[in-house]
Amino acid sequence: MRRTVPALLRKELLVELRTLESVPGMSLFSLSTFVVFHFALNRSSTEGDLAAGILWVTLLFAAIIGVNRLFVVDEDQGGFDGFLLAPVDRSALFVAKTLTLLAYLVVLELVAVPAFALLLLGPSLGHALPGLLGVLALGDLGVAVIGTLVAALAVRTRARDLLGPLLALPLFVPIVIGGARATSPLLSSGHSGGPAARWLLTLGLYDLLFGLIAFALFDFLLED
């Protein structure tokens, strides 16, 4: 595992750097969505529940693009077979793909969060940032774990582009709820204190639950 995960991760990032198939698409999608919200709501300033909802829904839909592409190169170019022929722990692929998706989400948020603050957020982001980073980290972990599991399930089907989002979105709902509820107080005018602890706990437990499920199931998904 110690040897395999870095090798897989390095390969994933190299392929993405060469092809730019996922991260630019995810970032552009989030920017376009914020612009659409900006005009659709006919306001340049949102806060509280509305701001948190817009941010999380946009991030999750952008993440779907990355989830859909996560295993496509491996499936199309024989990466699965190459991996399965090697004497390695199959869980290493799950860990590496989760870390890859996590890296994509971090880059996405580096673009999306400032753009959101610029286009739609009323209150200053500065004070909310430390708390927001914590909520985003927990949310990203859940999205990465569930996204990897769903992507591995969908990629070997003929309707993978449809099946991925259809499977992922219901599983992402608790993350949207937890993320938005935890973020809402941070994006309110005159907020003080951190994100709601119980929603952070909910996110953490959800991440843990799906982490265990995914770890247990992933090997079977690689079987023919």
Add this chain to the structure above:
Amino acid sequence: MSPRAPEGARAPGGARGEEGASASWCTGAGEGAGAGERARAPEGTGAGEGARTPEGARASDGASAREYVLEVEGLTRHYGEREALSGVSVSLREGRTLVVFGPNGAGKTTLLRILAGLLRPHGGSVRVLGASLPQEAFAVRGRIGLLGHDPLLYRDLTARENLHFHARLHGTPETRVQEVLEAVAMSRRCNEPLRTLSRGMVQRVAAARAVLHEPRLLLLDEPHANLDPAAIELLAPLIGAESGLTRVICSHDPAGGLAQADVVLGLREGRMVLLGAADGLDVVAISELYR
């Protein structure tokens, strides 16, 4: 790498098509139709049972079970309703070459993927390198080199990056990467993305990938596809008879395939229609499979 046994050392009899077994057209007529009987199978028939001799025949070689790299018995595999392989039985000893012939859709690639542990057999038993598949697939991973229709390489990575990646997966020393790149004459263009290389060059890199971890068994699906004669000659020490490795080759080239074979297996619509030693066969007999 074990050297090939001299032809004289071959076992008599027809046990499951191992060397020494004379070629037989499988009739599916039951146990009685053993090796040596050259009965032409009626269209659409054929079964492994007819080509097998009793277990004792193998023991009479004086060969222990450990010498068999490959032991397949009554192998069956379906894709949904369609039967891709049915009742395939064959065995192969270390250092020998089994060449599988058959028209498109005969089940050659399915057989190779099962032997590689990439597909589960749905019936029968498969032992590769002493491990029973799929239960002990973990034991054969890293000991098999597969060169198939897909090069199993990432198009946007360079040849060197691809091979380094596979070397890390297999725990192979990085120095081996340069060694195989030189062996396939790709060291000059090894830093270019694969998508910019010709198909022949990609096939050379794929061959390098297949032998990178020094496997004991090579599974080769039309290994000479896209290769010019010079490249075929270049790869001979790696994947050819010169390698001394046990090989299973799928081929559409009766003359070329037969020249490489110790044992020949003919498949049609997933069923064995020909099985036996290459010595007793000629190109015309192989060509019959494609009619």
